[in-house]
Amino acid sequence: MRKILASLDVGTNTLKLVVGEIVKQKLNILSVCETSSKGIKNGIITNPEILIESLNELFKKCEDNLGIKVSRVLVSVPTNHVEFSIGEGSTNITNSDFVVGGNDIVRALQASTYHKVSDNMEIITTIPTSFKIDDEEILRDPKNRIAKKLSAKTVIIATPKKFAYPIIGCLESIGVEVIDICLGAMGDYHMFKTEDTDASVGVIINIGEDTTTVSVLNRGVLTNTEVIDIGGVNIDNDISFIYKVTKNDARNLKEGLALAHKRMAQASEAVLVTNKLGEEIKINQYEISEIAMSRLEEILNLAKKQINLLTKKEISYIIFTGGVSEMRDFPLILEEVFGRNVSLGLMRELGVRNNKYSSCVGMLKLFNERLVLRDKEFSVFNLDELEALCGTHRRLNIKEGTLLGNIFGYFFDN
Numbered sequence: 578m579r580k581i582l583a584s585l586d587v588g589t590n591t592l593k594l595v596v597g598e599i600v601k602q603k604l605n606i607l608s609v610c611e612t613s614s615k616g617i618k619n620g621i622i623t624n625p626e627i628l629i630e631s632l633n634e635l636f637k638k639c640e641d642n643l644g645i646k647v648s649r650v651l652v653s654v655p656t657n658h659v660e661f662s663i664g665e666g667s668t669n670i671t672n673s674d675f676v677v678g679g680n681d682i683v684r685a686l687q688a689s690t691y692h693k694v695s696d697n698m699e700i701i702t703t704i705p706t707s708f709k710i711d712d713e714e715i716l717r718d719p720k721n722r723i724a725k726k727l728s729a730k731t732v733i734i735a736t737p738k739k740f741a742y743p744i745i746g747c748l749e750s751i752g753v754e755v756i757d758i759c760l761g762a763m764g765d766y767h768m769f770k771t772e773d774t775d776a777s778v779g780v781i782i783n784i785g786e787d788t789t790t791v792s793v794l795n796r797g798v799l800t801n802t803e804v805i806d807i808g809g810v811n812i813d814n815d816i817s818f819i820y821k822v823t824k825n826d827a828r829n830l831k832e833g834l835a836l837a838h839k840r841m842a843q844a845s846e847a848v849l850v851t852n853k854l855g856e857e858i859k860i861n862q863y864e865i866s867e868i869a870m871s872r873l874e875e876i877l878n879l880a881k882k883q884i885n886l887l888t889k890k891e892i893s894y895i896i897f898t899g900g901v902s903e904m905r906d907f908p909l910i911l912e913e914v915f916g917r918n919v920s921l922g923l924m925r926e927l928g929v930r931n932n933k934y935s936s937c938v939g940m941l942k943l944f945n946e947r948l949v950l951r952d953k954e955f956s957v958f959n960l961d962e963l964e965a966l967c968g969t970h971r972r973l974n975i976k977e978g979t980l981l982g983n984i985f986g987y988f989f990d991n
Contacts, residue, residue: 579963581956584651584940586761587744588614590786592635595929595937596647599945606928610638619787620655622743629747636753645965649754649957651940653761654741656790656804659734660698664689667728677719677727679952685729698735701758704798706730720952732798734760757944762792762802764939769896769922770797777893782880784901786810789876791883801887805879809901812872819868820860821852834862835869838909842866870910877914898922900933
């Protein structure tokens with residue numbers, strides 16, 4: 578069975594939907610779609626009806642790309658107010674040969690979550706940090722080992738239900754089923770992780786449209802995160818205010834003319850624009866880069882301060898991602914504020930070579946890792962849909978409606 582997965586990143590500025598296929602544990606991108614995000618602010622739904630219109634538009638674009646409708650997705654939920662807790666649990670191996678299998682791992686993870694989350698919270702994920710077989714050997718993956726008892730130590734991440742349920746409800750209203758939920762920060766990490774990052778303490782910083790998310794990871798496990806209410810839109814606002822241009826023109830100037838650092842900016846490179854007063858003005862690259870650089874310095878210094886508040890451990894790596902990190906000469910401003918102990922995330926997959934997709938693509942990789950650990954096979958398309966995807970052009974009857982209670986732990990039982 579082909580392993581095809583789909584993920585939805587719900588952002589303030591854009592909704593992004595990525596469909597990819599896992600072939601020999603490598604991700605191949607099949608479709609990338611995005612549309613303007615309406616009815617949502619900082620990950621919180623403010624107008625469900627308008628958001629549903631945006632979601633319908635997004636999934637229609639994807640259907641036009643693939644020829645069939647995507648009706649099951651992974652989805653990101655806001656990082657706001659997430660809670661972390663440590664869990665431990667165990668299960669007896671009951672099969673006749675006492676070989677640990679995927680179902681045994683799921684039961685041990687389930688056991689670690691009992692009575693760990695309050696009624697107003699919903700578990701996003703349960704991350705195993707280690708397993709023990711027969712209370713002795715510590716492992717990262719116990720599959721196929723001989724044991725009578727399997728124990729799991731985990732980090733449990735939960736979010737307020739009021740942040741997770743509305744987006745799930747909006748998707749269900751258009752016939753799309755949520756198979757799992759995830760934090761964008763977890764997707765970011767799995768997009769860029771290496772063997773070195775999996776063995777050390779580090780930070781992922783995502784500078785988005787409205788917010789900047791700072792996340793601390795210890796040996797690949799998310800341990801703390803914080804959202805700063807400042808992002809790329811603040812640069813747009815600065816440009817709009819100073820030059821008296823529209824917000825849309827300001828964003829285009831930021832993306833097309835401004836540099837993240839003024840060092841390489843040229844005063845001779847300029848564009849003519851008409852401001853809101855109807856006046857034609859000339860904007861040169863050096864001046865607008867100074868404006869962008871000033872705000873970026875503020876964002877980076879706030880992120881730097883937040884790291885010190887989130888952890889006292891020695892940091893081995895800091896990786897930057899998010900749409901704002903795609904600004905030209907961004908590495909120069911990183912080096913000036915952070916020194917050389919930082920790196921800019923690099924998206925290598927064809928079709929998504931832009932850091933604004935890091936959360937979406939990383940979610941696909943994370944979900945696949947969970948499949949492998951639990952020894953499961955899964956695809957967002959059933960066999961008939963896979964035939965349609967391969968070119969049979971069969972019209973599909975998409976099943977309407979799902980039960981909200983089946984969402985959390987739909988596949989992994991958290």
